[in-house]
Amino acid sequence: YRNKELDFVQMKHRKKQRMSASNAVPKSKLLFVIRIRGTNDMHFQTRKALHSLKLRSINSAVFVKAIEGVMDILKRIEPYVTYGSPNFQTVKDLICKKGYGKIDKQKTPLTDNNLIEQALGKYGILCIEDIVPEIATVGSHFKEVVNFLWPFKLTRPEGGKLLKKTQYSDGGDAGNRADNINEIINKMN
Numbered sequence: 036y037r038n039k040e041l042d043f044v045q046m047k048h049r050k051k052q053r054m055s056a057s058n059a060v061p062k063s064k065l066l067f068v069i070r071i072r073g074t075n076d077m078h079f080q081t082r083k084a085l086h087s088l089k090l091r092s093i094n095s096a097v098f099v100k101a102i103e104g105v106m107d108i109l110k111r112i113e114p115y116v117t118y119g120s121p122n123f124q125t126v127k128d129l130i131c132k133k134g135y136g137k138i139d140k141q142k143t144p145l146t147d148n149n150l151i152e153q154a155l156g157k158y159g160i161l162c163i164e165d166i167v168p169e170i171a172t173v174g175s176h177f178k179e180v181v182n183f184l185w186p187f188k189l190t191r192p193e194g195g196k197l198l199k200k201t202q203y204s205d206g207g208d209a210g211n212r213a214d215n216i217n218e219i220i221n222k223m224n
Contacts (some may be wrong), residue, residue, distance in 0.1 A: 065098060065100070066099050066101045066120060067118060067119060067120075067129075068088060069116060069220075071116060072116075081112055090116065091186070096187040097184075098126075101120075119211060119212035121216055126167055126170055134166075134187075136184060137182070145166075154183055189223035192219060193222050
């Protein structure tokens with residue numbers, strides 16, 4: 036109980052801290068967020084923030100648009116996630132290897148372009164080759180495509196475990212990685 040209250044107090048302190056230059060909205064409009072810690076000693080508001088981003092389990096990951104509201108949420112849950120700006124090739128590899136779509140509220144692998152056309156055809160997205168640039172460039176139908184995609188379930192990184200409780204800037208794994216997110220995605224993909 037004491038640890039959950041401590042998490043709540045720390046979350047409020049992180050929320051009140053002024054946005055520094057490193058935590059401001061990044062140049063890239065696209066962020067890839069990976070959950071790296073579990074629910075032990077987690078306050079329910081922290082869990083609620085993680086669930087709002089569809090990060091329900093360890094090693095689950097999602098694409099988000101880098102706007103001020105999302106950056107505020109990421110600042111509050113920073114010890115539990117790592118995030119950064121993926122490049123085009125990483126986005127393509129993730130969607131091709133680990134991509135699942137939400138069809139009739141069921142998790143369906145993205146193996147058939149007809150399924151994608153049925154779900155996203157009204158937005159002009161007909162195949163995987165249309166999904167990748169829509170996400171990588173944060174296009175006009177980014178929200179619909181991200182809602183169609185199921186959260187990615189990544190594997191444990193090769194070459195050892197993560198230093199979950201230490202910030203990335205201090206040599207750990209939690210927090211903002213900027214462009215270095217591509218390295219950990221390749222290890223976990």
